[in-house]
Amino acid sequence: MAPQNNHLPIASEPRSSTDTIVPAEPAARELSWEQAVSKLRQSRAQLRELRNKGTVRVQRLIGRATTLLPPTPFGALCGIFDTLPLNVENVLLGYAQGIYALEINGTVRWHCPPERFVLYLGELRISAAMRRELKLANYTMTFDRAPREVLEQCAKQGTWLSERLLEIYMELFELGAMHTIEAWQGGTLVGGSFGVSVGTVWTSESMFHSAPHAGKVLFVTAAQHLRERGFELMDGHQYTDHFARFGARDVPITEYRAALARGLAAPARFYPDRARPPRGQSTDAPLNVAPGSTSPGNPSASRSTTTGKQRQKGPHGGSDPGVS
Secondary structure (H helix, E strand, C coil): CCCCCCCCCCCCCCCCCCCCCCCCCCCCCCCCHHHHHHHHHHHHHCCCCCCCHHHHHHHHHHHHHHHCCCCCCCCCHHHHEEEEEEEEHHHHHHHCCCCCEEEEEEEEECCCCCCEEEEHHCCCCHHHHHHHHHHHHEEEEEEEECCHHHHHHHHHCCCCCHHHHHHHHHHHHHHEEEEEEEECCCCCEEEEEEEEEEEEEEEEEEEECCCCHHHHHHHHHHHHHHHCCCCCEECCCCHHHHHHHHCEEEEHHHHHEEEEHHHCCCCCCCCCCCCCCCCCCCECCCCCCCCCCCCCCCCCCCCCCHHHHHHHCCCCCCCCCCCC
């Protein structure tokens, strides 16, 4: 017979109707809407800071690498300018950095050679034989009388001066940065050159002539005028016999950029009062190859002239027949 369980079950105490059930606290307190937005903004700011730091770090690494590559630490700027729109603002910015644009076969490339072929105007050299030739020059010289005609004649030589670059130089003319020098004979334009004034630096861009010795007359007229107006040097970009005969020489790009900086701090003026004469109005530019010498004549022989830009072809340079 199984033993009997003498223990009676203990009844649970009845729960009072006043007792309440307290829920357990959540592990994490819910964020308010304002706090969530604030956290989101903080996270975005941190991501933006990381992105900017990463971009700057990459830029600096690339910059350090390019300074170790020949021929010039400023060459990387050319690659940067290749990605910028071709407009008058960027062209001026390039000139101020010692960089210039060429268009070859429809492609614009920017160039910054390790050396620049320049003529310091205080070193202008005119030989006795050249003085005799220039004394016989029978040309009327003007400034800014026919800018578009000069540009179009230079462009006809099949050089780097494309239609869109021509229009940019015309914009620079309207801004007062580009100027032309013209040679006239009997009312006919027989020679012309143009350049850009950057501080006290004159960048000689292109030249043409169809009459004897007009190229020499154009160069000397420009050099004498620029020297009188307080310019420091004429930039021929690369070596040419035409520039060399007047005393031009190669200088390091660092020296050239130092001249740019000096000129930008205290720029010269192409005209005394900054006022360009009305277009089409003759602005006589006397040629003084000797004291009191402006006698006319008519030389019998001519030589073609080629600027540094006209000789350069493409990113790696090269030869080009140029213009006369």
